[in-house]
Amino acid sequence: MTKSSILFLISAAVLVLVISVFSLSPASPDGPARRKAVVVELFTSESCSSCPPADDLLGRLRGAPAAGGAEVIPLEFHVDYWNHLGWQDRFSSSAFTSRQEMYATRFRLDGPYTPQMVVDGGQEFIGSSSREAREAIARAVVRPEEAEVQLSFSAAGKLSVRVKGLIPGAAGEVMLAVTEDNLSTSVGGGENSGHVLHHAAVVRELRTLGQLGQLKDGRFETEAAIQPVRDWKLNDLRVVVFVQPASRNARPRSPGPQCPEAAED
Template sequence: MTIRLLLLSGLTLLTLACSVIFTNGLRAAPSGQPATAPAAGQFPGIAVLELFTSEGCSSCPPADQVLNDWVGKAAQQQSPVYPLAFHVDYWDRLGWKDRFSSAESTARQRAYAAAMNTRQLYTPQLVVNGSSEFVGSDAREASRQVATALSRPALVGVSIKPEKGKKSSIQVGYEVAGSIEGAVINVAVVERGLTSVVTRGENARRSLTHDTVRGFLTAPLDASKGRVEVSFPADMNPRNAKVIGYVQNGRTLAVLGATETPFPP
């Protein structure tokens, strides 16, 4: 079953349907040191894949697999593709509470709906570079969109340097090359290989595997260099985590550049 949230005249109408809709430039060096920024206009293309999903949605596991496949492809090919899964919370009242869900993830999806004028929320939804969206289980469309994104030069170069911090947060330094007027920077902590055994709801008796955002922060880019602190749950396994940084146009939400680096040991 698919959930759609229709956004009508500022009001949210919940409807149920029984169909399946419901770096760039710069990569941090292995040492975690920021990479040297290339000259303006020389930033290679990147693809940021944001999947909005839920453990309570029976249409979502195939989309989770599509995203997991891109995690493997990006690592194997060392390509600038950055997959992130955001678990929304509007499924939680329908039989199974997703332990990774959050109101913040739903708010982020709602912001995309407003920016793209789609007037609805649904799962599974895949957003590529903040500018196109489609049903997240469509592997062929995902491949097409990623190829298109990688073929277009990025507008800014990004480097990040996470530093070991507290038990449930890290400091992340960043540097951005290129125009940043009106831009924001996002820093996500993503944990790989998470597994949930679902006992109720549409996915009852299924074991689901995720690469999921465990910590996320958005901050205005007031300067080309800065530092932010990102919190994450105390039960996160740092050995299975990485840090992704990406810059967006603050108004249109188009992704301008991105990079990733391992979580600090």
């Protein structure tokens, strides 16, 4: 990617501490006033028959009006623990499974399950429940913003990340996610065999940019190189930068992964 593929700011707001979103495709930098961002994570799998309704819901949440004028920032994580059920999910990653296991520990669950939604890192529920999603977003949007992030290109063409307003000494991690929209898969095996599944905001890459525990002035700065893989579509990519509490190592508890029926509401 060259510097001519400059990132244009879409929004900047807070997730847990702070979040900012860029698009990797050219767009007008002028837009509506900044809205409070609420991150909605979906843990899903193409091998789980209960997941397609949740995948569809995540896509609708981003474009639908939300309580308090919230801007929903979707992150669709594909886990890998259902890949033995007759279909290999090409978007799945053990790293995304580990992230869900962290939430299983945080929420004191028996283990991970799909589909699962997590709103702003603090509320979880069956990912196909539109009612619970709307209610969770409404609760999250009233949380005060605690910090501000600024993203730009450095002279070297790297993404420059600046965070200010953080609580000095507070433990946390600055995270970067690259997502891709408008993806679909014709499933040839497993529970969803014969169906075409559509996905939005699929997380293609997730990495830690830095730790916050040693900050004394409430500021964090770093640079990151963004290197799209050959089969990623530039026009459908976004970069999300957010701060989360320090993660803890976790393992799923018995009885292990579950795939509950899709919620009805």
